Amino acid sequence: MDKKTVTIKDIARMLGISKSTVSRALSGRSDIHPETKQKIMALASELHYEPNALAINLKQQKxxxxxxxxxxxxxxxxxxxxxxxxxxxxxxxxxxxxxxxxxxxxxxxxxxxxxxxxxxxxxxxxxxxxxxxxxxxxxxxxxxxxxxxxxxxxxxxxxxxxxxDNYEIAFEGTEHLILQGYRRIAFVAGPQHLFNSRNRLQGYVDALKKHNLPVRESYIVHSHYRSDKVEEYTRYLMQLPQRPDAVFAINDYAAIEMMHIMKKSGLKIPDDIAFLGFNNESMCRFVEPPLSSIDHPxxxxxxxxxxxxxxxxxxxxxxxxxxxxxxxxxxxxxxxxxxxx
Amino acid sequence: MDKKTVTIKDIARMLGISKSTVSRALSGRSDIHPETKQKIMALASELHYEPNALAINLKQQKxxxxxxxxxxxxxxxxxxxxxxxxxxxxxxxxxxxxxxxxxxxxxxxxxxxxxxxxxxxxxxxxxxxxxxxxxxxxxxxxxxxxxxxxxxxxxxxxxxxxxxDNYEIAFEGTEHLILQGYRRIAFVAGPQHLFNSRNRLQGYVDALKKHNLPVRESYIVHSHYRSDKVEEYTRYLMQLPQRPDAVFAINDYAAIEMMHIMKKSGLKIPDDIAFLGFNNESMCRFVEPPLSSIDHPxxxxxxxxxxxxxxxxxxxxxxxxxxxxxxxxxxxxxxxxxxxx
DNA sequence: ACCGTTCCCGGGAACGGTCCCGTGAAAATA
DNA sequence: TATTTTCACGGGACCGTTCCCGGGAACGGT
CATH class of the missing domain: 3.40.50.2300 (Response regulator)
Known part of the structure; x- marks a missing residue:
């Protein structure tokens, strides 16, 4: 019922020895008689002594x-x-x-x-x-x-x-879509002041260029990583005169929600439109159809x-x-x- | 390029005043001349002074x-x-x-x-x-x-x-399944030394009893919250002579994976078998069919x-x-x- | 008997702050 | 002008440890 937390000094006082000795025992240093150490350890555990990390860290400077x-x-x-x-x-x-x-x-x-x-x-x-x-x-x-x-x-x-290797994997992902026969590939990008997002977008752009496909600004959506905007830009993409036939999304959440909305609108996946996500979340395996993704380690x-x-x-x-x-x-x-x- | 972290004492020395005064200025206490305070604050921010939380906490005892x-x-x-x-x-x-x-x-x-x-x-x-x-x-x-x-x-x-209210909600969930017409309801339980798990299981049992349905031990699976066992007990449930027509699972992950396995085996959901999960994870909305669940706040x-x-x-x-x-x-x-x- | 070691242990400064108390000077009051 | 009050600041104990240093006792060797 002692509200006071027990310190090394308390133990020293109760045992009639100095706090230096107690410190030596508890920190497992040498220069200590086994019997004394034994007594100290016993009392410490009986009193539920907990070393004060603040004091130790302050003293140790780490x-x-x-x-x-x-x-x-x-x-x-x-x-x-x-x-x-x-x-x-x-x-x-x-x-x-x-x-x-x-x-x-x-x-x-x-x-x-x-x-x-x-x-x-x-x-x-x-x-x-x-x-x-x-x-x-x-x-x-x-x-x-x-x-x-x-x-x-x-x-x-x-x-x-x-x-x-954001650039490389974005390139590879985009190329995969191209090789599967998709030509109008939309890209859901992240904030462009982030190194990652820039690189991914560049990978996408360069893959298109390599295969002589046009890079259309209207196919690049800036999500700013905001999940509350997904529906908005999904609708935007769907009503484009030349609707995209594939979407490469900055993350799986966006991809899955987009997929869900498009499915409800009657589009067939992957026949009408393909989806590729980012992160390889566990649920990718369970959605219908299972979502291709970039396994981000x-x-x-x-x-x-x-x-x-x-x-x-x-x-x-x-x-x-x-x-x-x-x-x-x-x-x-x-x-x-x-x-x- | 000074590797040494700057302390209150350094500031005091550089300004030719005592550390008490510096402390007063930095901790926003009274009893300090505005001009002195100004000088201290300026030097502190110039040197990127960061108070040592260890020292403060040690002294304050919190x-x-x-x-x-x-x-x-x-x-x-x-x-x-x-x-x-x-x-x-x-x-x-x-x-x-x-x-x-x-x-x-x-x-x-x-x-x-x-x-x-x-x-x-x-x-x-x-x-x-x-x-x-x-x-x-x-x-x-x-x-x-x-x-x-x-x-x-x-x-x-x-x-x-x-x-x-684990008991009540497990009762309600089970009753919902019963009212939907399911009769052979399996339950994927958690570890029974946990208060929650016990209560949920009890809710399930009592709901069955209320509706005069038999409580079969073979329908109660003990998952121990282990996700690597899902496939095992799913197969077990499927090959029971009287296959369950509904599963109430301890969490959505288990429910979704079970659903996935059963679907691949040709079972129709919810016609052949129903699923009810726990936690209402966001992916519940996106799986096929969308998973009923307990919204756990x-x-x-x-x-x-x-x-x-x-x-x-x-x-x-x-x-x-x-x-x-x-x-x-x-x-x-x-x-x-x-x-x- | 004397000296050098070894073994244990105690004293006390230090870590970086806070805060109580004391004090000199200026300002306010008598 | 003398006294009190206020203001601004300094001194130093303290929080709970670590660790350096120093010293006494026991012990072994000469």
Missing amino acids: TNTIGVIIPETMNRFFAHAVGGIQKVSDMAGVNVMICQSNESYISEKNNLHSLVSSRVDGLIVSISRETDRTDHFKPIIDRGIPMVFFDRICQDIDASQVYT AHDMGAAAAEILITQIRHQNLKPENRIIKSKLVIRESTGAKQVL | TNTIGVIIPETMNRFFAHAVGGIQKVSDMAGVNVMICQSNESYISEKNNLHSLVSSRVDGLIVSISRETDRTDHFKPIIDRGIPMVFFDRICQDIDASQVYT AHDMGAAAAEILITQIRHQNLKPENRIIKSKLVIRESTGAKQVL
């Missing part, structure tokens, strides 16, 4: 904790990336603090300050869709705090980056980011590393060959 | 942070619950540290100690599927640290609880848990509160009326 800032925890891609981060961190015995920016620049900045204030040993960041500058990261990197960006990276900054990216960060924390002054994780095109029925009329 | 332990961040239910927690916490200006137990008792215990060591002001917990005892929570509650359990709650402990539960916890932190010694959040049956085509032969 927290054994890494900070993670992602746009959204509810987004499956980031949830899986966090899974990868956690897995690697757990094995290395480091703690993880997760913050979400809710796709807001202000929140991202607040999270950043909060984590730095908590003296995390390093940071893993995937920037928000609003973030179009990097001045908030600069002073932190200058301070020597290791930092790794992943997926939504920041090119113009001197830090490690983990990302996928979220878990591996998170794991890679954590690996790089932890080695950078352990070995000072390593130079930034860029690591590219390969994506994979997963073909299902939604991009089955176009019906030849 | 961290303004709550700890959250959930089984899995990748699980959409918990991801949404965390969303609710974050929302309420953000508005109240408190930080959130999230840990996942990976459905393991050991990890849960480690997370708990880690958070208590970090001196969180309170805890929100949803226990792992392995956790069948509560002795690790007791000493923490005795210490006076506020704690709120949600969804996967711990009945035999003197702490606040937030959960849904994840976000609201998280928000409620955070609300209760924060008021308990702010006002000492409140008595534990139990809050029940209502679930809702969402009817779609997968439980359309049974074909009358």
Whole structure:
């Protein structure tokens, strides 16, 4: 019934010894008589002693904790990336603090300050869709705090980056649609200040060019990653004079919802129109028809980011590393060959 | 290029004043000359001073942070619950540290100690599927640290609880199937040491009894929440001499995968067999046919848990509160009326 | 008997803040 | 002018640890 939390000093007092000795016993250092250690350990566990991490971290000048800032925890891609981060961190015995920016620049900045204030040993960041500058990261990197960006990276900054071969895979996906016989391929793009989105769009454009297909502005939809706009731009695409016969969407959610709307309007998939998504969410397998998608290695990216960060924390002054994780095109029925009329 | 992090003492030295004064300026207290304050603030922002949260929290004996332990961040239910927690916490200006137990008792215990060591002001917990005892929570509650359990709650402990009306909604769901004409209703149950799972199963059983239907053990599958067993028990149910004509599954993932397997085997849904899930995941709308489900108010539960916890932190010694959040049956085509032969 | 080691342990500064208390000067009041 | 009040700031203990340093006891070797 003692509301007071027990400290090392309490244990010392109760045992009539100094706090130095207690500290030695609890932190498993040498220079301690086995019997004394035994007594200390026994009392500590009896009193449910919990070391004060704040005091330890303050004294040690490190927290054994890494900070993670992602746009959204509810987004499956980031949830899986966090899974990868956690897995690697757990094995290395480091703690993880997760913050979400809710796709807001202000929140991202607040999270950043909060984590730095908590003296995390390093940071893993995937920037928000609003973030179009990097001045908030600069002073932190200058301070020597290791930092790794992943997926939504920041090119113009001197830090490690983990990302996928967006250009190549977008090219490959588009080419797949072309080879299946589709010619009027629409593209649902992400925010163009993001490195990823730009690269994906470029991959799409270049694949069209390679096959001498026209690049029509009207076929490129700017979704800004907003799920509440899907219906709007789906209707837009459907009522174009030359309706697209394929859609390459920035993520599976958009693709699935578009597919659903078009199906209800009587279009046959993949005969009338094909769909290709991004992320390879588990539900791709279960929708009708199963959705082809780009397998975006979220878990591996998170794991890679954590690996790089932890080695950078352990070995000072390593130079930034860029690591590219390969994506994979997963073909299902939604991009089955176009019906030849 | 100064690797050293700047402290309050550095600022004091550079300005030729005492650290007390600097502290007063930065923490926005009174008793400070405006001009002095101005100078301090200017230098602080120039040097990118970041207060050391460890030192502050150590001195203040509180961290303004709550700890959250959930089984899995990748699980959409918990991801949404965390969303609710974050929302309420953000508005109240408190930080959130999230840990996942990976459905393991050991990890849960480690997370708990880690958070208590970090001196969180309170805890929100949803226990792992392995956790069948509560002795690790007791000493923490005795210490006076506020704690709120949600969804996967711990009945035999003197702490606040937030959960849904599992019994009632399972009853209602089962009754819905019966009223639609289904008679041989299988149930995919969760681990029976969990309060929720027991209540849901009981609701199912009582609904059958109310309508004078037999409760057959062979129709009750124990999934232990393991997604890798779905195919196995689906096959089991399909080859029963009296194949079920409806399945009430513990979650949507299981329901959707079962539906997929049965469809491939040529069964018609909902004519041959109906499906009812749990959680109302977004993909329920997009599968074929759309899956009826129980809308489990994840976000609201998280928000409620955070609300209760924060008021308990702010006002000492409140008595534990139990809050029940209502679930809702969402009817779609997968439980359309049974074909009358 | 003396000295060097080894083994345990205690004292106390330090980590970076907060906050109580004290104090000198200026301002207000008598 | 003398006294009180206000204002602005400094000194220093404290939060709970770690860790360096120093020292006494026991012990072995000469």
